[in-house]
Amino acid sequence: xxxxxxxxxxxxxxxxxxxxxxxxxxxxxxxxxxxxxxxxxxxxxxxxxxxxxxxxxxxxxxxxxxxxxxxxxxx
Numbered sequence: 825x826x827x828x829x830x831x832x833x834x835x836x837x838x839x840x841x842x843x844x845x846x847x848x849x850x851x852x853x854x855x856x857x858x859x860x861x862x863x864x865x866x867x868x869x870x871x872x873x874x875x876x877x878x879x880x881x882x883x884x885x886x887x888x889x890x891x892x893x894x895x896x897x898x899x
Contacts, residue, residue, distance in 0.1 A: 873889065
């Protein structure tokens, strides 16, 4: 679970660059201000399937992601 008031972008980028995302199975993340696109891209590149939403056009939203099965074809 990641809720770090705007630092989620830097944290996910660091986890991606250091190849640590493969050690994670599930992500529940609250994003702030900059939208979900960059985070979703990093998660997808790391083998996650994700769902995101922004309630009430509030400038924050949620991303839920799970690691794709190694037996499933890439989408």
